Amino acid sequence: MRSIKVGVIGLGTVGSGVIQVLQENAPDIRQRLECDIQLKRVADRDVALLQKVQGDVIRSENAQDVLTDPEIDIVVEVIGGIEPAKTFILEAFRQGKNVVTANKDLIAIHGHELLEAAKAAGKDLGFEASVGGGIPIIAALKQSLTANKFSAILGIINGTTNYILTAMYEQGRDYGEVLAEAQKLGYAEADPTSDVEGLDAARKLAILSSIAFNSKVTLSDVYVEGISQITSEDIQYAKELGCTIKLLAIGKNPEQGIEVRVHPVLLPLSHPLAAVNGVFNAIFAVGNAVGDTMFYGRGAGSLPTGSAIAGDIISISRNIIYNATASVHCTCYNERPILPSSAFISAYYVRLSVADEPRVLASLATIFAEAGISFASIIQKTQKENQAEIVLITHPCRESQLNDALAQVRVYDKVRSIHNVIRFEENPAPT
Numbered sequence: 001m002r003s004i005k006v007g008v009i010g011l012g013t014v015g016s017g018v019i020q021v022l023q024e025n026a027p028d029i030r031q032r033l034e035c036d037i038q039l040k041r042v043a044d045r046d047v048a049l050l051q052k053v054q055g056d057v058i059r060s061e062n063a064q065d066v067l068t069d070p071e072i073d074i075v076v077e078v079i080g081g082i083e084p085a086k087t088f089i090l091e092a093f094r095q096g097k098n099v100v101t102a103n104k105d106l107i108a109i110h111g112h113e114l115l116e117a118a119k120a121a122g123k124d125l126g127f128e129a130s131v132g133g134g135i136p137i138i139a140a141l142k143q144s145l146t147a148n149k150f151s152a153i154l155g156i157i158n159g160t161t162n163y164i165l166t167a168m169y170e171q172g173r174d175y176g177e178v179l180a181e182a183q184k185l186g187y188a189e190a191d192p193t194s195d196v197e198g199l200d201a202a203r204k205l206a207i208l209s210s211i212a213f214n215s216k217v218t219l220s221d222v223y224v225e226g227i228s229q230i231t232s233e234d235i236q237y238a239k240e241l242g243c244t245i246k247l248l249a250i251g252k253n254p255e256q257g258i259e260v261r262v263h264p265v266l267l268p269l270s271h272p273l274a275a276v277n278g279v280f281n282a283i284f285a286v287g288n289a290v291g292d293t294m295f296y297g298r299g300a301g302s303l304p305t306g307s308a309i310a311g312d313i314i315s316i317s318r319n320i321i322y323n324a325t326a327s328v329h330c331t332c333y334n335e336r337p338i339l340p341s342s343a344f345i346s347a348y349y350v351r352l353s354v355a356d357e358p359r360v361l362a363s364l365a366t367i368f369a370e371a372g373i374s375f376a377s378i379i380q381k382t383q384k385e386n387q388a389e390i391v392l393i394t395h396p397c398r399e400s401q402l403n404d405a406l407a408q409v410r411v412y413d414k415v416r417s418i419h420n421v422i423r424f425e426e427n428p429a430p431t
Contacts, residue, residue, distance in 0.1 A: 017306025126312025134304030148287030197226030
């Protein structure tokens, strides 16, 4: 039986998960693949992590030992970050090796370059684990659903923010309190900025949109807002409106260009993504042939991510056996424009405090009407000190129209504060 030899660079949470999956499931993998996948070398600068690796494996503190080992067929990069990860991957291709990575930061910015390098070397680059943890969305888009033209891809693709918003919705708790709990439980980092400000989801959306829309989308193309401004008051109003609030990654593919954005949305409870709670992720893709599809599962964690990496290792091993490496390459053959945020079309939730006086609401309606915006519904509640809190729900409009209206609202002397502005995502996009 043929043996495919694997080297792993990085033995943190993800690296240890890869090793556990490969070792625990080795008999079944061997039978399914009719090939033996052998973990030959591991590398990490942390000696304590090296000592935890079990079995007949060569351990090293130097990544070059993995990269230059002539027997290794597949290098797994799970150190994260841009450098030295990018240098290691390019060196692996120069050394004639295939690569598997979970590195969303790197793929979101340099994915096209790395895929072209893999193609030039005649090797494979697997990055299933870069989006959605154990959810097999990359393989689905690049292979199983590749006959489709995609009009939209929407996702809850960050478990930290989904955990926070779920707890706020179900338990009526404040953002800061739930964030502290998420950090204590290990769902949020000590510095949670990447998660709660939407950057993690933006990286993943750039990857998904590039594949789905066949045009290069990088992190800098994605409009991003986080969840730190969402309050328990917003959650309560969402409930009154029959909605929940989620941090949604949205990619759309209209005729005029590609729309990519990450931000909180009010999502009707009837929407398929509304029931995705806790640390779970889900990705909703709309193809012109397949229609609506949704992929659901654990979006992070040692074993779910290890499962995705092991799946790439197995796929590449098959390609090695049958001399079919470099058969799945970059498909960004279009150069479509990226739409500015001013062109986004959405309905909006606008919550503000105003003087509790006659004609204030009529004046607000006039301001919005002059920007070409009408209201779908209005909620008004009296507060203390002669103030009223008003929630305006607009009909869909361009973001440029909304910004024009808000500029006038800010200078209207009866408005005390604009508390929040949140977009609606009402229904799955049509094919």
